[in-house]
Amino acid sequence: MSTIPLHLNDDAPTACRELFPATSRCTYLDTGSAGLSFLGHAQAARPDEIDFFSGTTDALNIVGHSIDWHAGDEIVVASDEFPSVRLAWEGALRAGATIRQITVTSEAEREEALLAALKPGTRALVVAHVHSITGTKLDLDRLGAACREKDALFIVDGIHALGATPVSLAQVDVYVSGVFKWLLAGFGVAICVVRDRARARMQPAFRGYLNQLPEDGLQFAHVNYPGLFALGASLDLMGSTLGWNLVQGRTDQLVAWLAEELRVGGIELxxxxxxxxxxxxxxxxxxxxxxxxxxxxxxxAAARGPYLRVTPFFYNSREDVHRLARHVLTHRL
Structure with missing residues (x-):
């Protein structure tokens, strides 16, 4: 480990680079750019469509307060979504918009209920890509296509999906996700993908040195730069070293093994x-x-309402899944 001298020479930048060699190849700006490039490639989004914020709730609220709402606009969201997904749109009420919370009575019918809720006056459908309590994954392409038919924005909270399952943004207008769950990158950073169709209906709610006029980006100030380093390291490990096919395929397999063992014991996910x-x-x-x-x-595990919520990931083994299933079935008896 380098020892910092009491006195630096007149060429302080050179001295600092010698003391901390990583600065010759890694700066916070480079890390942010690398993250943008990787996320853009993984999600088929342009780097200029991606902003960083401090968390999912932060990003959802900034999006909600930036959309140009009008009287009569309707926002549709399921009543059992995570509070941040439901509440970030209340600022639209001041413009005369309404929020319609629909009831989902069956996980098998979740998508159908959302589709049926779309009306001519619907201007936004807000969903979680993967439901935070039940774990149900939605078909983003199908829902997004239906939104476009109604001229509604399709806004997605992806925090329970990004990293664990493939993400298609072909029909998505806004995709928001913190990075502390499946991306294993800690608190304090969230990505926010805003496609051109959504930006055309926005005026940034906040202005700062990063989005001075005529810029229309939502990111207005600095982000959590140490968090970007953590995100960069995680993306490098899972995306480059291991590969997303392995990470996500392994996760799918673990969930399938768990479902199979529980089904034999009479329990369905x-x-x-x-x-x-x-x-x-x-x-x-x-x-x-x-x-x-x-x-x-x-x-x-976590207790969520009537469910025990578990999240097996690529680093878990089949034996881990077997132990879990065995204990759940035994405890039931």
Whole structure:
């Protein structure tokens, strides 16, 4: 490890580069650019369509307050979405817009319920790519195409999807995701992809040195630069070293193994087969008691309503899944 001298010579920049060699190839600007390039390639988005914010809720609210809402505009969202997904649009009420929260009665019918809710006056449909409680994954292409037929924006919270499952933005207008879940990059950074169709209906809610007129980007000030380094390292590991096909394919396989073992014991995951991603939500009689019982065995899960929510990822093994299934089935008895 380098020792910092008490006195630097007159050429301080050179001295600093000698003390910290990484600065010759890594700066926060380079890291941000690399992240933009990688995310743009992975999501088929241009780097200038991607902004960074401090979190998913932050980004959703900035989007919500930047859209030019009008009286009579309708925003559709499911009533069981995570609060940030439901509440970020309340500023639109001041312009005379309305928010219609629909009830989803069955996970198998979630997509159909959203499609049926689209009306001529709908100006935005807001969804989670993967539902935070049930783990149901939506078909973004199908929903987005329906939104375009109604001239509605399609806005997606992807925090429970990005990194664990492929993302298609072909029909998506806004895609927002923090990076501390499946991207393993810590708190304090979220990406926000805003396509041209959405930008045309926006005026940035906040202005700063990064989006001075005539710029129309939403990012107005600096971001969490240390967080960008963490994101860059994570993208390099999962995207370059391991490869997304391995990471996401392995995750799908682990969830499939879990579903198979539970099905033999008479339990079906909450998300329908064919609409599953990394979140596996297991219906149990007492989710909190089951969670505590599993924790005693060093198996960690979350209690979410009537479900035990688990998130197997590429670093887990089939034995991990087997132990989990065995303990869930045993605790039920």
């Amino acid at each position: 909450a998300a329908p087969e064919g609409s599953r991603a990394g979140i596996a939500s297991i219906p149990v009689d007492d989710a909190e008691a089951t969670r505590l019982s599993l924790a005693d065995q060093q198996i960690f």
